[in-house]
Amino acid sequence: MSDKANIPKVSAVIRAFNEGQHIGRLLKGLELQTVKPHEVVLVDSGSTDDTVAIAEAAGCVIVRIAKNEFSFGRALNRGCEAASGDILLFASAHVYPVYDTYVEHLTNAFRRPGVAIAYGRQVGDERTKFSESRVMLKWFPTDNIWDQSHPFSNNANAAVLKTLWETSPYDESLTGLEDLDFAQKALSRGHKIAYVADAPVVHVHEESWGVTRNRYRREAIAYARIVDDSKMSLSRALGLAVSNIAGDYLDAAKAKRLRGNLLGIPAFRSAQFIGAWEGFRQPANVSARLLERFYYPAEAQKVPAPIAPGRKIVYSEDISFGV
Structure with missing residues (x-):
């Protein structure tokens, strides 16, 4: 396990709308990390379920945004404004970390010269559609890439330096891919993007x-x-x-x-x-x-289990933080 001395302060920023079914597992996973976030900021866009209650019980900072104001970039910007950390860690409300070293591995990428954006691996679980598991295999390979030459990134599992965000906030007018736009601008300014396969999360998509x-x-x-x-x-x-x-x-x-x-x-x-x-x-x-x-299709191969140094987190079926 890496030396944790001089680790910068990390703020986790989560965007959510009616994620009561999933968010408890993510918050529990963050609680069990070897390097814990200094704070967790939840940006809620009008949930009508128990999302906010679960987050409040877990000690999250709550930022509210009206549904009619929502865009992916605007929600991220509101969360970043409320965060006090040196590193902003982004997680979808329906992901959960596989290992207790997830935050540690993702944030260690910033120790490498020039790295200003890091994003981690995503895998599915038993609920994931077979085709989507192959999409994840294509987008999120098994090897680390410390100086990625193209602007792909994904804010379902990513982190950025707050100083980079302060100089170039997310585009609030985009209908999606605000992470790609942000990464493209960062590359054009000479910053580096790291892909950290050693920081996997399970991304749950149960979509019609x-x-x-x-x-x-x-x-x-x-x-x-x-x-x-x-x-x-x-x-x-x-x-x-x-x-x-x-x-x-x-x-x-x-x-x-x-x-x-x-x-x-x-x-x-x-x-x-x-x-x-x-x-x-x-x-x-x-x-x-x-x-x-x-x-384009992923190369035909067996989807490997995500393996990284760290202890695998065992989740219960129902994580509610007492709510």
């Missing part, structure tokens, strides 16, 4: 077809704004959908999971690429490297 389609649609709209002259033709969307479905079927067959995913695989991929095509219709070539990262 329509919600999945809308997620990819708004992310494509944002991508088209961030990357000049971006678009995706219908023929390209269809080709990518077919190649991803074929790859998913092949991997599912190898894993002996094909029977249970015969319908789920094309359902997820159709939502993904219909949404992406719709989003790209507004604005000719998408940046080839990022397009590959976002949409």
